[in-house]
Amino acid sequence: MTYYTVDTLELGEFQTESGELIQNLKLRYEHVGYKGQPLALVCHALTGNHLTYGTDDAPGWWREIIDGGYMPVHDYQFLTFNVIGSPFGSSSPLTDEHFPHQLTLRDIVRAIxxxxxxLGYERINVLIGGSLGGMQAQELLYNRQFQVDKAIILAATDKTSSYSRAFNEIARQAMDIGGVEGLSIARQLGFLTYRSSKSYDERFTPDQVVSYQKHQGNKFKKNFDLDCYYTLLDVLDSHNLDRGRDDVDEVLGSLETKVLTLGFTDDLLYPDDQVRAMGRRFKYHRHFFVPDNVGHDGFLLNFNDWAPNLYHFLKISKVRR
Structure with a gap:
């Protein structure tokens, strides 16, 4: 029997980078596996949640990675926190009318x-995340609060790209003008950056794609929260590992953590060469280029194209550049 827990921690007063306070920080989390097994900390992406594994009735977003044998639940215990600012149970504008107006990636990582x-952990055996999750992983590594044996960073660079920030600003303007309907437009716009033009051509006719985009927008405005999306776009834009720091290369180069980076073909937001360049800042680094034409969302799809490399990386004991 696998132990499965979804619960909320109440952690008291929390001060953000901007000096604002959360009176009683709440962190929703999922834990699956047995205490004592190697710990895999999974960091979720922008609109994701803490349900990495989920249930049989509602499988989580990386259930296939775990049950597919790439990271078997018999070999690891898995822990995922819902980031603050997200509408899925942690402190956010949805749960706290006095929630901070400014939130950064460093705030959500300190909360994690x-x-x-x-929860009593001092060591992270496997740290893994894609996109915003990969950005969280970088901050966790830089902060050195825990010994981290291996880290896997997918589709993420050491700062949010200007291209990504431009789309985020257009999304804000859509929400400023249209409110919840603007949230639908913002999601449709985002989807265009998550998938490649090739994947759209392979999957849809020109008529079908219009219905698909509207479907994604309508689903999102029902399941997400407008103010939370504003908050998380700010979090995403705040990511810059070097902001206010002059020792990042020194710190990352001194870590004993073995790091695997993965970049995806046709990733408009975080191109493969930039992902690789970020990884080179670490002492022990390997990089894998995923020849997958889905684009940025490749880390959530087509697991057989890249997860065997994850499996191999977790098995090896020595990592050279």
Whole structure:
């Protein structure tokens, strides 16, 4: 029997980078597996949630990675926190009318670190995340609050690209003008950056794609929260590992953590060469280029194209550049 827990931590007063306070920080999390097994900390993407594994009735977003044998639940225990600012149970504008107006990636990572310590963990055997999750992983590594044996960073660079920030600003303007309907437009716009033109051509006729885009927008405005999306776009835009720091290369180059980076073909937001360049800042680094034409969302799809490399990386004991 696999132990499965979804619960909420209440962690008291929390101060953000901007100096604003969350009176009682709440962190929703999922834990699956047995205490004592190697810990895999999974960091979720922008509109994701803490349900990495999920249930049989509602499988989580990386259930196929775990049950597919790439990271078997018999070999690891898995922990995922819902980031603050997200509408799925942690502190956010949806749950707290006094929630901070400014939130950064470093804020959400400090909250996660507090959650990890509260649950009694001192060591992370596997740290893994894609997109915004990969950005969280970089901050966790830089902060050095925990010993991290191996880290896997997918489709993420050491700062949010100007291209991504441009789309985020257009999304804000759509929401400023249209409110919840603007949220639908923002999601449709985002989807265009998550998938490649090749994948759209292979999957849809010109008529079908219009219905698909509207479907994605309508689903999102029902399941997400407008103010939370504003908050998380700010979080995404705030990511810059070097902001206010002059020792990043020194710190990353001193870590004993073995790092695997993965970049995806046709990723408009975080191109493969930039993902690889970020990885080179670490002492022990391997990179894999995924020849998948889905684009940025490749880390959530087509697992057989890249997960065997993850499996191999987790098995090896020595990593050279």
């Amino acid at each position: 670190e507090l959650g990890i310590k509260t």
